[in-house]
Amino acid sequence: MKSPAGLLLSGIELDRDSTTPLYRQLYLQIRKQILTGRLQGGIRLPSTRTLSQELNLSRITLLNAFDQLIAEGFLVSRTGAGTYVGDEWERAGGTEPQPPVPPKLSALSQSMLSLRSDHFRGVSYAHCGSDTPTSFLPSHGAFEAFPQAVWKRLLSRHAQKPSKALLGYGELQGLLDLRRAIAEYVFDARGIDCSAEQVVIVSGAQQAFNLLAMLLLNPHDPVWMEDPGHIAARIAFQAHGCRVVPVRIDDQGIDVQQGIADCADARLAFTTPSRQHPLGVTLSHSRRLELIDWAASHERWIIEDDCDSELRYSGRQLPALYAMDQTDRVIYVGTFSKVLFPSLRLGYVILPKPLVEPFCTIRAVMDRSPPTLLQAVTADFMCEGHFIGHIRRMRVLYQARQQCLVDTLKRELGGLLRIAPVEAGMHLIAWLPPHLDDQLVARQLAEQGVHTYALSDYCLQRYLPPALLIGFAGTPQVEAPAKVRALAQALRALGHLKP
Amino acid sequence: MKSPAGLLLSGIELDRDSTTPLYRQLYLQIRKQILTGRLQGGIRLPSTRTLSQELNLSRITLLNAFDQLIAEGFLVSRTGAGTYVGDEWERAGGTEPQPPVPPKLSALSQSMLSLRSDHFRGVSYAHCGSDTPTSFLPSHGAFEAFPQAVWKRLLSRHAQKPSKALLGYGELQGLLDLRRAIAEYVFDARGIDCSAEQVVIVSGAQQAFNLLAMLLLNPHDPVWMEDPGHIAARIAFQAHGCRVVPVRIDDQGIDVQQGIADCADARLAFTTPSRQHPLGVTLSHSRRLELIDWAASHERWIIEDDCDSELRYSGRQLPALYAMDQTDRVIYVGTFSKVLFPSLRLGYVILPKPLVEPFCTIRAVMDRSPPTLLQAVTADFMCEGHFIGHIRRMRVLYQARQQCLVDTLKRELGGLLRIAPVEAGMHLIAWLPPHLDDQLVARQLAEQGVHTYALSDYCLQRYLPPALLIGFAGTPQVEAPAKVRALAQALRALGHLKP
Numbered sequence: 001m002k003s004p005a006g007l008l009l010s011g012i013e014l015d016r017d018s019t020t021p022l023y024r025q026l027y028l029q030i031r032k033q034i035l036t037g038r039l040q041g042g043i044r045l046p047s048t049r050t051l052s053q054e055l056n057l058s059r060i061t062l063l064n065a066f067d068q069l070i071a072e073g074f075l076v077s078r079t080g081a082g083t084y085v086g087d088e089w090e091r092a093g094g095t096e097p098q099p100p101v102p103p104k105l106s107a108l109s110q111s112m113l114s115l116r117s118d119h120f121r122g123v124s125y126a127h128c129g130s131d132t133p134t135s136f137l138p139s140h141g142a143f144e145a146f147p148q149a150v151w152k153r154l155l156s157r158h159a160q161k162p163s164k165a166l167l168g169y170g171e172l173q174g175l176l177d178l179r180r181a182i183a184e185y186v187f188d189a190r191g192i193d194c195s196a197e198q199v200v201i202v203s204g205a206q207q208a209f210n211l212l213a214m215l216l217l218n219p220h221d222p223v224w225m226e227d228p229g230h231i232a233a234r235i236a237f238q239a240h241g242c243r244v245v246p247v248r249i250d251d252q253g254i255d256v257q258q259g260i261a262d263c264a265d266a267r268l269a270f271t272t273p274s275r276q277h278p279l280g281v282t283l284s285h286s287r288r289l290e291l292i293d294w295a296a297s298h299e300r301w302i303i304e305d306d307c308d309s310e311l312r313y314s315g316r317q318l319p320a321l322y323a324m325d326q327t328d329r330v331i332y333v334g335t336f337s338k339v340l341f342p343s344l345r346l347g348y349v350i351l352p353k354p355l356v357e358p359f360c361t362i363r364a365v366m367d368r369s370p371p372t373l374l375q376a377v378t379a380d381f382m383c384e385g386h387f388i389g390h391i392r393r394m395r396v397l398y399q400a401r402q403q404c405l406v407d408t409l410k411r412e413l414g415g416l417l418r419i420a421p422v423e424a425g426m427h428l429i430a431w432l433p434p435h436l437d438d439q440l441v442a443r444q445l446a447e448q449g450v451h452t453y454a455l456s457d458y459c460l461q462r463y464l465p466p467a468l469l470i471g472f473a474g475t476p477q478v479e480a481p482a483k484v485r486a487l488a489q490a491l492r493a494l495g496h497l498k499p
Numbered sequence: 500m501k502s503p504a505g506l507l508l509s510g511i512e513l514d515r516d517s518t519t520p521l522y523r524q525l526y527l528q529i530r531k532q533i534l535t536g537r538l539q540g541g542i543r544l545p546s547t548r549t550l551s552q553e554l555n556l557s558r559i560t561l562l563n564a565f566d567q568l569i570a571e572g573f574l575v576s577r578t579g580a581g582t583y584v585g586d587e588w589e590r591a592g593g594t595e596p597q598p599p600v601p602p603k604l605s606a607l608s609q610s611m612l613s614l615r616s617d618h619f620r621g622v623s624y625a626h627c628g629s630d631t632p633t634s635f636l637p638s639h640g641a642f643e644a645f646p647q648a649v650w651k652r653l654l655s656r657h658a659q660k661p662s663k664a665l666l667g668y669g670e671l672q673g674l675l676d677l678r679r680a681i682a683e684y685v686f687d688a689r690g691i692d693c694s695a696e697q698v699v700i701v702s703g704a705q706q707a708f709n710l711l712a713m714l715l716l717n718p719h720d721p722v723w724m725e726d727p728g729h730i731a732a733r734i735a736f737q738a739h740g741c742r743v744v745p746v747r748i749d750d751q752g753i754d755v756q757q758g759i760a761d762c763a764d765a766r767l768a769f770t771t772p773s774r775q776h777p778l779g780v781t782l783s784h785s786r787r788l789e790l791i792d793w794a795a796s797h798e799r800w801i802i803e804d805d806c807d808s809e810l811r812y813s814g815r816q817l818p819a820l821y822a823m824d825q826t827d828r829v830i831y832v833g834t835f836s837k838v839l840f841p842s843l844r845l846g847y848v849i850l851p852k853p854l855v856e857p858f859c860t861i862r863a864v865m866d867r868s869p870p871t872l873l874q875a876v877t878a879d880f881m882c883e884g885h886f887i888g889h890i891r892r893m894r895v896l897y898q899a900r901q902q903c904l905v906d907t908l909k910r911e912l913g914g915l916l917r918i919a920p921v922e923a924g925m926h927l928i929a930w931l932p933p934h935l936d937d938q939l940v941a942r943q944l945a946e947q948g949v950h951t952y953a954l955s956d957y958c959l960q961r962y963l964p965p966a967l968l969i970g971f972a973g974t975p976q977v978e979a980p981a982k983v984r985a986l987a988q989a990l991r992a993l994g995h996l997k998p
Binding site for chain 1: 527530531534535536571572587601602603604605606607608611612614639642643644645647650651654655658659660661662663665666667668669686690692702703705706709713714715716717731734735738784785798815816818822823825827840841842843844851853854857860861864865866867868869870871872873
């Protein structure tokens with residue numbers, strides 16, 4: 001059996017080419033052996049002379065390492081008697097690392113893991129190699145067109161000097177200046193008449209959906225979800241144990257009558273009225289009234305996800321559901337991820353007055369208000385008119401990009417794809433021939449380096465023909481021909497397109 | 500009964516001194532009457548001539564308002580027949596606003612509301628008027644000493660020009676550069692040997708506690724909480740339906756044997772080993788081993804909240820529990836709120852390898868990674884050595900502030916308060932005479948404009964004498980005498996101190 005000293009020596013491996021000084025390498029390795037119990041308390045270390053010979057190190061190097069270990073209490077030096085591992089590092093026996101067992105997780109966690117695959121397919125943009133030249137991923141905007149100079153100026157303005165207001169714990173509900181700016185903006189743009197007290201700043205729409213699920217729903221409560229619909233929102237409700245009731249989309253938007261026929265007593269309806277996600281349909285005025293009346297009659301809730309409403313290119317913008325509701329049933333969710341940029345991580349919820357305090361309570365338990373600096377900069381960006389100007393420019397830019405992509409796609413792939421431009425949003429729908437499996441096609445295209453999403457990913461039931469979501473916002477006109485050619489080439493290679 | 504036209508007229512109130520142009524005031528008010536159903540679809544509006552007389556407005560002003568309302572479809576102009584409210588604004592009857600009923604909320608939400616009072620007392624710093632000259636609130640640091648110039652330079656560096664990496668959706672687990680910097684830091688500072696893959700960036704410790712509760716615990720699972728202990732963490736576990744088991748604190752830290760005696764089969768223990776929150780005791784080495792062995796033997800979990808470990812003034816810093824654990828039972832939670840600043844909203848979780856993927860899945864469902872810009876700046880701040888330097892400076896600064904406050908308190912209030920300086924952290928404990936109710940005293944002091952926290956707020960059982968938490972980190976030496984005098988004055992005014 002090895003002597004402790006031998007153990008120590010055998011465990012030490014020094015890399016003489018490393019940029020880490022040798023004394024530090026020695027210090028770290030001895031410390032680790034003590035922390036992991038390999039060197040037990042009370043063990044006597046070999047003399048520095050022995051060690052310097054065995055390890056071929058200068059005694060200075062050794063002493064530097066030992067001094068630090070002694071200072072930190074890992075080693076104790078007993079005059080005349082040598083150096084020992086501190087007694088407190090004596091461990092009870094049986095410290096051999098056990099074979100790994102799968103960890104016991106909560107039921108909630110298990111259910112989330114079971115949803116994961118869907119989830120990551122639909123939500124994790126990070127993994128989609130979105131900087132390949134042929135990415136048609138939706139919700140990738142024209143980052144290069146963001147007014148970074150203005151943004152930087154506003155950042156510097158607030159980062160000027162440290163203040164308790166900027167650095168300390170912020171207002172739980174969100175920075176008042178930003179809530180005021182949002183209240184004014186949604187009044188002008190969406191017809192919503194609310195006070196800053198009804199606005200709560202969140203870290204994005206996804207956090208809003210989760211907090212609202214906690215606020216309003218019990219496990220097993222039925223929830224209307226648009227089909228096809230918002231994947232991440234659906235997973236949030238499923239993760240909280242709700243029963244998802246699919247409600248189909250027609251040319252007027254969510255089919256309220258079908259929802260009532262299938263499950264009249266749902267507790268909540270999740271909808272994207274201004275631009276159905278992902279199909280792009282605008283919810284008709286009569287359907288809006290149906291939906292509000294359904295909710296009003298039995299104290300049900302409507303979550304209005306107004307994502308992308310700013311990016312409308314044709315058709316008339318209807319006021320938000322929230323603006324038409326007089327019975328406090330609608331909760332409005334907005335985000336800056338699309339109109340500004342995703343990594344800003346700012347969104348907002350506009351609540352009927354009775355829900356404000358309960359919502360803020362849950363939010364305070366779950367998380368705090370987002371970083372004050374970014375809230376302050378966004379508030380200035382809005383108040384000084386940059387926000388509206390940016391939206392106008394993006395609208396023009398994206399409309400031109402859609403038009404160009406539609407023309408190019410029709411010219412190159414009109415035989416295979418039926419292209420339907422959208423009135424609003426950042427992606428269009430390219431319908432495939434009915435015999436194709438869009439998920440398979442999307443996977444195959446990804447292998448060819450062409451990234452899109454399959455419509456089926458968003459579907460709960462199969463009643464729509466196969467289609468691909470083609471993002472246009474991130475495709476400048478000059479790039480359109482090359483990207484479409486790459487798509488055509490890939491489709492040819494896969495045999496979906498005649499040579 | 501009023502005619503619709505009369506209704507319209509009676510509803511309109513113009514403010515001729517407002518900066519909002521009259522035509523816009525008129526547009527907004529008519530739109531609101533239509534949206535709220537006060538003016539129903541099909542109703543004919545008075546002629547512009549009538550209106551201009553009744554409202555005393557030029558017809559140009561009226562026409563400007565009408566044109567916009569017609570363009571937006573609120574009004575339709577029938578040539579020769581006048582102007583009508585668009586038919587689509589016809590509402591089904593009974594649109595009279597109902598009397599407000601309390602909203603139906605989830606059971607979870609109800610339970611959170613019941614915890615609220617505690618919660619806000621303990622957590623909502625925003626409401627504590629913390630900028631009054633006599634705030635002794637804990638966890639308020641020396642904001643004025645933050646190296647804002649360096650921070651601003653790093654901000655500008657990254658805000659230079661727009662890039663997809665900076666603006667687009669970030670890595671779900673957090674920016675790799677930051678995770679690497681953290682892994683290196685905790686290795687050097689806390690003896691933790693982990694890879695960047697085991698680090699997940701969160702928006703602060705509170706989000707970490709919630710995500711970990713979801714990950715590891717089912718409703719009704721028993722959880723050891725230190726008593727006195729972390730209020731917000733306790734509420735997070737309670738909100739998720741867990742049963743809180745109070746475990747007392749003695750001079751060695753959490754009393755593991757008492758925990759085992761009261762509830763050996765708890766699923767998880769929440770502890771603050773490096774500086775017990777709020778008492779400031781350091782968990783002894785032998786207790787650390789007891790705790791780890793308890794968890795290891797039955798696959799229980801330990802959450803190590805290492806908040807404030809950087810701010811140690813005396814006594815030896817022991818390595819983190821995580822560093823001593825060889826059985827993957829310890830989850831480490833760190834935050835930048837104390838060493839940098841709270842509104843940065845950045846914290847991190849270091850997980851045993853088997854927990855990384857499940858944790859990231861829950862995190863992706865609940866929320867995304869914090870703003871990329873702030874993660875990138877923090878990474879640079881660490882890699883370029885500013886972080887360590889800042890911690891060293893704060894340690895010196897806070898130690899001097901504590902010493903000064905202790906001396907001043909002893910001199911002015913030694914007769915009433917028993918002052919115990921702390922080895923680490925940002926507040927000390929001022930013990931009150933046993934007959935006083937610390938919560939009452941704290942409330943009375945607040946009314947006198949002196950803000951502290953009562954120890955009882957942090958207690959689950961009453962076994963400790965009454966005490967006040969006195970934050971020293973935010974009290975420069977020059978301010979100490981005045982603040983302590985104000986405290987003494989208030990205590991005198993309340994009759995707790997002889998004149």
